[in-house]
Amino acid sequence: MTTPQRNADESALARPLPVLRALIDAVDHELLQLLSRRNGLVGEIAAYKRAHGVAIRDHQREREIIADRRDRSGPLGLRPDVVESLFRLMLWASRDRQAALRAELPLDLEPRTVVIVGGAGAMGGCLAQMFADLGHAVMIADVQTQLTPIEAASVADVVLISVPIDVTVQVITELGPHVREDALLLDVTSIKTDPMQAMLQHSKASVVGTHPLFGPSVHSLQGQRIVLTPGRGEEWLDWLRSMFTARGLSIKETTPQEHDRAMAVVQVLTHFSTEVIGKTMAQFGVPLEETLQFTSPVYLMELLMTARHFAQSPQLYASIQTSNPLTRQITDAFLEAAAAHKKNIQEKDNAAVEATFDQVRAFLGSFTDEALEKSSYLIDRLVERS
Numbered sequence: 001m002t003t004p005q006r007n008a009d010e011s012a013l014a015r016p017l018p019v020l021r022a023l024i025d026a027v028d029h030e031l032l033q034l035l036s037r038r039n040g041l042v043g044e045i046a047a048y049k050r051a052h053g054v055a056i057r058d059h060q061r062e063r064e065i066i067a068d069r070r071d072r073s074g075p076l077g078l079r080p081d082v083v084e085s086l087f088r089l090m091l092w093a094s095r096d097r098q099a100a101l102r103a104e105l106p107l108d109l110e111p112r113t114v115v116i117v118g119g120a121g122a123m124g125g126c127l128a129q130m131f132a133d134l135g136h137a138v139m140i141a142d143v144q145t146q147l148t149p150i151e152a153a154s155v156a157d158v159v160l161i162s163v164p165i166d167v168t169v170q171v172i173t174e175l176g177p178h179v180r181e182d183a184l185l186l187d188v189t190s191i192k193t194d195p196m197q198a199m200l201q202h203s204k205a206s207v208v209g210t211h212p213l214f215g216p217s218v219h220s221l222q223g224q225r226i227v228l229t230p231g232r233g234e235e236w237l238d239w240l241r242s243m244f245t246a247r248g249l250s251i252k253e254t255t256p257q258e259h260d261r262a263m264a265v266v267q268v269l270t271h272f273s274t275e276v277i278g279k280t281m282a283q284f285g286v287p288l289e290e291t292l293q294f295t296s297p298v299y300l301m302e303l304l305m306t307a308r309h310f311a312q313s314p315q316l317y318a319s320i321q322t323s324n325p326l327t328r329q330i331t332d333a334f335l336e337a338a339a340a341h342k343k344n345i346q347e348k349d350n351a352a353v354e355a356t357f358d359q360v361r362a363f364l365g366s367f368t369d370e371a372l373e374k375s376s377y378l379i380d381r382l383v384e385r386s
Contacts (some may be wrong), residue, residue, distance in 0.1 A: 122160035176202030192256035206233025
C-alpha cells in the first residue's frame, strides 16, 4: 500500500525542476496580490481610526493575531515560529502605514510653522521630513541657507535645534531671545543637562528637551524611541507628545540628569568598548578576511556592529563621549573591570572568571532569558542572509 506522503514524493519527482520553480513563482505572485489586498484594508483601518480617535497600536489585538496564526500554522505543515516572525513583520508594516496615513492625528489638527535649525544635516533632515509628513509647514535654517536661524526663529511656532553637540549651547544662547514667548523651543542633542539649562535661561518660550534614540538612516520611525525631558509649558508638551506618538515613536520621559546618567551607559560605555574592540583588531595584526573564514554568528554580530560604528561620523561619536558629564566615571569603571578580568584570565583563575559570570548574571536577572530569545532570532536572520 502506498502512503499519501509517498504519492506526493513520487509526484514531485515526476515534475521537472523548472516546472516546480514556475509553480513557486506563481504562488508567490498570489501572495503578493493577497498582501496588496491586506494593505488596502490597512488603509481603510487607518481612515476609521483617525475619524474615531482610535490609537494605532492595539496590543491585545496583536496578541490575538499572533496566537491565531500560530495555532493555524501547525495543521498546515508550517512552523509556528516562522509564521509568527512573518506576521510580526506584517503587523509592524501595518502600523507604519497607518502612521504614514496620519491615523493618530486629530482631524482638526492645526498646522504649525516649524523651523529646523541645522536642517541641512542628516538628523535635521529626518525630523524635517517627519513634521512635513504630519502636515506642518517646515523651514530649514542652516549655515548655507539664505534664511538665517534668527529670522526663522523669530516667526516660527516651533524652533528645533539640530546642530553639533559642541555648539548646541552656543546656538541656543544666540537664538533663545528671538524665540516667541508663545512658541516651543527644543533640541535633539544626546546630552540634556546643559542644553536644557540654556533653553530655560535664554528664552521665555515653552521648552522641551528631546533625544532621538535612533539615527537618521533608519528605514522607518515606527517603534523607534525618543526621550523627552520636559522643561516649561504643558500645552506644547502635550502637542509634542501627540506628534511623536502619531508618527509611531515610543516616548520615554525623564529628567535631564537621569537621561545623562543613563546615556553614560547606553552611549558612552557602549561606544567606548566598541572603539576599543575595533582598535585592538586593527593593531593585533590578524587580517579581517582571515577571521571571517572562522566566523560564528555571535562574532559576526559583534563585527557588524563594530564596522557600523566606524562607518559613521567620528566627530559625532567623539562629541557624544566627551560631552557627557559622567564620561570619566564610566570609562574609569570600564578600565578597572577590564584590568581585573585580564588578571583573572592571565592567571588562569577559572573560579574568579566563574564568579564574574555569577555576578553579572545576577545583575541581569530575567533579562538573560529575553536576551537568549531575541539574540537567537537575530542569529537566525543573519544565517538566512549568509
